């Protein structure tokens with residue numbers, strides 16, 4: 001597992017819903033959108049990996065992470081990965097992405113089903129954070145560079161539009177959004193992350 005990109009876990013997220021909208025309205029392409037949506041995930045990962053953060057703090061962070069990752073992964077799979085898989089030379093990147101998303105999905109389901117076993121919950125959340133962190137690093141350091149090289153701007157813009165459509169569709173369809181946790185002395189980080 002690659003080393004984590006160190007970030008202060010108390011740092012405020014840089015991406016809010018309103019910033020996401022602003023960025024969307026300015027137009028853009030898939031590389032820009034994916035990097036933008038990785039940022040809040042990285043912020044949440046830094047809390048999920050933080051050995052000093054308590055379970056009470058990590059619980060709402062995990063729920064937010066789960067919600068954002070599901071939207072991002074779904075939109076990514078159905079826009080960019082589909083295109084990658086349709087090309088012989090890029091197919092493996094798309095398939096690898098699907099496999100890593102499925103790994104994260106499986107872990108999130110396992111975490112959801114844990115009852116009365118805090119150590120296992122904490123361990124699986126940390127592993128999930130490491131798996132997704134590694135996945136994000138690979139996408140940014142390798143896959144997106146290939147996308148820039150192989151797809152022209154028009155293609156990247158079209159994929160980006162589809163990504164945005166799918167992401168927003170899933171966001172709107174979510175019946176149950178993560179709830180605001182009751183404020184406690186050490187839950188300010190979770191509070192600051194709730195409006196991502």
Ligand SMILES: [Fe+2]
Pocket residue numbers: 073076097101135139
């Ligand atoms: Fe991905």
Ligand SMILES: [Fe+2]
Pocket residue numbers: 034038072076136139
């Ligand atoms: Fe991604």
